Amino acid sequence: xxxxxxxxxxxxxxxxxxxxxxxxxxxxxxxxxxxxxxxxxxxxxxxxxxxxxxxxxxxxxxxxxxxxxxxxxxxxxxxxxxxxxxxxxxxxxxxxxxxxxxxxxxxxxxxxxxxxxxxxxxxxxxxxxxxxxxxxxxxxxxxxxxxxxxxxxxxxxxxxxxxxxxxxxxxxxxxxxxxxxxxxxxxxxxxxxxxxxxxxxxxxxxxxxxxxxxxxxxxxxxxxxxxxxxxxxxxxxxxxxxxxxxxxxxxxxxxxxxxxxxxxxxxxxxxxxxxxxxxxxxxxxxxxxxxxxxxxxxxxxxxxxxxx
Ligand SMILES: NC(=O)c1ccc[n+]([C@@H]2O[C@H](COP(=O)([O-])OP(=O)(O)OC[C@H]3O[C@@H](n4cnc5c(N)ncnc54)[C@H](O)[C@@H]3O)[C@@H](O)[C@H]2O)c1
Numbered sequence: 001x002x003x004x005x006x007x008x009x010x011x012x013x014x015x016x017x018x019x020x021x022x023x024x025x026x027x028x029x030x031x032x033x034x035x036x037x038x039x040x041x042x043x044x045x046x047x048x049x050x051x052x053x054x055x056x057x058x059x060x061x062x063x064x065x066x067x068x069x070x071x072x073x074x075x076x077x078x079x080x081x082x083x084x085x086x087x088x089x090x091x092x093x094x095x096x097x098x099x100x101x102x103x104x105x106x107x108x109x110x111x112x113x114x115x116x117x118x119x120x121x122x123x124x125x126x127x128x129x130x131x132x133x134x135x136x137x138x139x140x141x142x143x144x145x146x147x148x149x150x151x152x153x154x155x156x157x158x159x160x161x162x163x164x165x166x167x168x169x170x171x172x173x174x175x176x177x178x179x180x181x182x183x184x185x186x187x188x189x190x191x192x193x194x195x196x197x198x199x200x201x202x203x204x205x206x207x208x209x210x211x212x213x214x215x216x217x218x219x220x221x222x223x224x225x226x227x228x229x230x231x232x233x234x235x236x237x238x239x240x241x242x243x244x245x246x247x248x249x250x251x252x253x254x255x256x257x258x259x260x261x262x263x264x265x266x267x268x269x270x271x272x273x274x275x276x277x278x279x280x281x282x283x284x285x286x287x288x289x290x291x292x293x294x295x296x297x298x299x300x301x302x303x304x305x306x307x308x
Pocket of ligand 1: 078079080082118119120143144175223
């Protein structure tokens with residue numbers, strides 16, 4: 001199993017590290033445009049191998065796509081991250097050009113690749129990848145909801161004063177501060193609805209804290225976060241590589257599902273060796289449907305900024 005990660009920055013390198021630690025891929029290629037940067041990150045990571053006990057071979061290359069040939073899975077993290085006070089949507093001008101050319105170069109070397117798009121604004125970058133390259137729709141996946149759901153579970157556990165392993169919950173919708181739809185009514189603690197433990201007011205606070213999870217970290221760190229994003233990407237890569245048939249909310253191209261068309265947005269999907277093997281149309285309340293459709297309008301507005 002060969003995995004390429006484009007962008008050896010904070011998220012790309014964190015993702016490579018988690019993939020290696022889990023030791024399910026034979027090879028990880030890190031590619032960056034900055035001379036020597038991916039090579040350096042790869043060497044540093046390889047020097048963890050004997051300490052952390054993995055055999056995954058990590059190599060780094062400067063913008064040489066021939067080294068990515070035959071990749072089974074490729075992750076796109078190249079582009080700029082946001083700074084404090086910025087929205088993800090403000091990154092579109094620079095990142096659209098990068099994501100388009102990177103996706104084209106990857107597919108030219110690996111025509112059967114499964115692509116995971118991470119660069120922001122992620123739902124729009126995933127849609128752009130669908131438009132730019134000729135891959136079946138199940139093979140282009142946007143990562144956002146897996147991270148947002150992990151942040152939701154963190155906030156739920158905090159409110160419940162419970163261990164995170166007791167908590168389950170999911171965030172669908174657009175990967176943006178206003179577009180996320182944390183499904184509080186579906187969230188559980190050991191199969192008991194969290195609404196049995198938390199007041200409506202506290203649950204609303206959990207929801208709001210989840211939606212600004214990325215912005216909160218960007219303010220603290222001065223740039224966007226990388227540990228949880230890297231872990232979330234590595235979980236998607238593992239689900240595909242190991243054919244786990246796991247359910248994650250991912251940005252998928254919708255053609256009528258949830259009453260939505262011609263956009264990529266976060267919905268529950270089953271991930272396996274074919275990428276998105278199924279979009280799971282869970283039952284939503286009227287309020288949740290309205291939130292998802294409002295979120296979709298926001299994503300479509302950002303998609304409208306693309307020069308397709
Ligand atoms: N979808 C999500 O949940 C999520 C989470 C966190 C970050 N992000 C996004 O991921 C992206 C990367 O974030 P980061 O913190 O790793 O940024 P970073 O600046 O640390 O790393 C980005 C890397 O991309 C490289 N790069 C730029 N143009 C390139 C090109 N044409 N080809 C190859 N490499 C190129 C840069 O040299 C840099 O090393 C940002 O757009 C950020 O907003 C998304």
